[in-house]
Amino acid sequence: MQTKTTPGAMLKAMREKPPLVQCITNYVAMNIAANVLLAAGASPAMVHAAEEAGEFAGIASALTINIGTLSTQWIDGMQAAAKTAASAGKPWVLDPVAHYATAFRRNAVADLLALHPTIIRGNASEIIALAGGESRGQGVDSRDPVEQAEGSARWLAERQRAVVAVTGAVDFVTDGERAVRIEGGSALMPQVTALGCSLTCLVGAFAATAPEDIFGATVAALSTFAIAGEDATLGAAGPGSFSWRFLDALAALDAETLDARARISAA
Numbered sequence: 001m002q003t004k005t006t007p008g009a010m011l012k013a014m015r016e017k018p019p020l021v022q023c024i025t026n027y028v029a030m031n032i033a034a035n036v037l038l039a040a041g042a043s044p045a046m047v048h049a050a051e052e053a054g055e056f057a058g059i060a061s062a063l064t065i066n067i068g069t070l071s072t073q074w075i076d077g078m079q080a081a082a083k084t085a086a087s088a089g090k091p092w093v094l095d096p097v098a099h100y101a102t103a104f105r106r107n108a109v110a111d112l113l114a115l116h117p118t119i120i121r122g123n124a125s126e127i128i129a130l131a132g133g134e135s136r137g138q139g140v141d142s143r144d145p146v147e148q149a150e151g152s153a154r155w156l157a158e159r160q161r162a163v164v165a166v167t168g169a170v171d172f173v174t175d176g177e178r179a180v181r182i183e184g185g186s187a188l189m190p191q192v193t194a195l196g197c198s199l200t201c202l203v204g205a206f207a208a209t210a211p212e213d214i215f216g217a218t219v220a221a222l223s224t225f226a227i228a229g230e231d232a233t234l235g236a237a238g239p240g241s242f243s244w245r246f247l248d249a250l251a252a253l254d255a256e257t258l259d260a261r262a263r264i265s266a267a
């Protein structure tokens with residue numbers, strides 16, 4: 001069996017056997033997130049209806065749930081899919097977009113946390129608030145530095161027994177015991193809507209490829225975004241051209257380049 005011990009090896013394995021990833025994401029993110037998964041080498045399916053989301057989770061290799069554009073009907077689909085994934089032992093990722101903004105979102109996230117997400121991926125403001133801290137987030141946008149969220153992430157990872165990924169200028173990943181920082185990316189990334197949501201879906205794709213190493217899979221997904229983000233910045237005139245360059249950079253990124261350039265350090 002092929003060993004998938006590095007981000008590059010995981011990227012290669014994903015492309016050799018593209019995993020089916022069920023993405024319950026928001027209306028803003030659906031198109032770009034599906035394109036991100038295709039460019040990286042995975043097979044996305046945006047399936048959220050309550051009537052089928054649970055059944056679909058039975059055939060997907062991983063599930064991602066994002067509460068960006070929430071409604072009661074969507075919550076039913078999220079709950080059904082998460083229950084199927086959890087009982088089948090399949091990895092599922094939670095993206096708690098702006099959960100601090102309203103009671104509706106807070107309640108939905110509390111109910112999803114009770115279904116034990118394998119991975120939680122959010123920006124710094126979201127992770128600080130999820131751990132009960134004072135966050136300065138504004139709607140879906142973070143207003144806090146990642147450094148400030150590291151303690152919250154460690155606490156949340158221990159409490160939830162999940163891998164927690166906090167993204168921003170320098171990303172942070174922890175499972176409560178191990179922790180790393182990942183450098184790279186571009187200041188243009190938060191200027192393009194739904195790139196964080198797309199990353200959540202890609203974390204699901206890597207988790208489907210390496211379910212035996214959820215921490216490593218999360219680090220691999222974030223590293224892939226970091227290097228593709230750097231490449232897409234070259235020649236980009238602004239967020240518009242960055243956006244399409246980013247898809248091209250993801251598709252062009254190979255395993256060797258990823259391993260040679262990923263900047264991952266113990267935290």
Ligand SMILES: Nc1ncnc2c1ncn2[C@@H]1O[C@H](COP(=O)(O)OP(=O)(O)O)[C@@H](O)[C@H]1O
Pocket residue numbers: 122123124140141142167168169170171184185186187188189190194195196197199222225226229
């Ligand atoms: N200032 C920055 N410099 C470099 N990369 C960034 C910066 N801000 C965000 N990113 C990258 O953008 C991606 C999305 O993260 P983020 O913007 O934190 O998520 P969200 O869109 O959910 O708020 C991640 O890959 C992250 O590393």
Ligand SMILES: Cc1ncsc1CCOP(=O)(O)O
Pocket residue numbers: 026028029068069097140192193194195196197198
């Ligand atoms: C703008 C917006 N509004 C509701 S969801 C959404 C997209 C948020 O995307 P991201 O969290 O990746 O910035």
Ligand SMILES: [Mg+2]
Pocket residue numbers: 097122123140196197
């Ligand atoms: Mg987000």
